[in-house]
Amino acid sequence: MNLIRSLCLAVALSLAPPAAAWVSPYAGAGRASTSSRLQMAIDYNDPVVAEEFTQVQPMAFEDVEEELMKSGIRVPPTMNDMEAKLMLVEMRLRFSGKLGGRPEKKRPDKFSSKFEEAIWTKPAFDEFYDTLKANGDPNALNVVAEYVNSPDVALQRYGKDYRGLIRQAEQALTAPPPVKSSKLAFSGFPANMGEDACRMTLEALGEVVEFDCAPDEDFPILTGTIEYADIESAKAAVAQYNGMDMGMGTALSLKSV
Incomplete structure (x- = not known):
């Protein structure tokens, strides 16, 4: 049996009941009596997926849980x-x-809501x-969006039934972006x-190997890349x-390249 079939079989054997799809990782996070099913978000016949699975498969559960938590994703106690x-x-x-799966979108000059800002930053x-x-639960999507835009209102309305979901949303909001290389793409410094001055600001945090910066074509901000020595x-x-809010209606963005 090849790797892909083994992977699919392992997934099938780990689930109950046999006829069910993979239960959502967030099902029941805030509601003890409600569950939803995850519509598979990744293709297990994809060699890229299989290759990554071979790296993850030998890991201990505690190591898997720790890596997910570092990215702001809590593993529910019911997850196997x-x-x-x-x-x-x-x-x-x-x-x-x-x-992949999402087309490239242009970052807006000014965010229309706190939720939109959170998605981008x-x-x-x-x-x-x-x-x-991917879980296909519109109620959860609406609760999270409302919580970001109006935390007090959302807590009053959903704090009891969606307490776990709201806690996960807060963890994701406060989690730092993953940094996987010494090279960053940045945008948002005033043009x-x-x-x-932009280089000096970023250089104060460490030795710079390479720096490229230019005004954005559409907005009065600087965009570019910087590579640190470490x-x-x-x-x-x-x-x-x-x-960070630079007082221009948008926040700075720095992410790994």
Whole structure:
């Protein structure tokens, strides 16, 4: 039996009842009596998926749980070992850009809501919301969106029934973006600060190997890339500036390239 068939068989054997699809990782997170089914978000016949699974498959459950938590994704206590590993496979593929599935969109000059801003500036939250979409539960999507836009109102309306879901959303909102290389793409610094001042600002966090910067064609901001001598400096830059409000209606964005 080849790897793909073995993977699919392992998935099937890990689920109950036999006729059910994979139960949503977030089913019952806030509602003890409600569940939903995950419509498969990744193709297990894809060699890229199979290759990633071979890396995850030998991992201990505790290591899988820790890696997911670092990206703001909590593993529900009812999730079994195989389900957690498949969730980690999907998360890794999405963060690495290998999974695809969404067309490139132009970042808006001004966000129309706090929710839209979170989608653009909080990678962990964006991935979390994508997972909810794959679960096919419109109620969960609406609760999360309302919580981001109006936390007090959402807590009053849904704090009891969706307590777990709201907690997961908050974890995703506060999770730092994953930094997987010493090279970052950035945007959002005011164009009038100029290239030199922009470089000096970022260079204060570590030795810079390469820097490229130019005004955006559509908005009065600077965009570019910076490569640090080490990944720790890149992590420091993301922690310091990503999501910072520069007073222009948009937040700074720094992410791994």
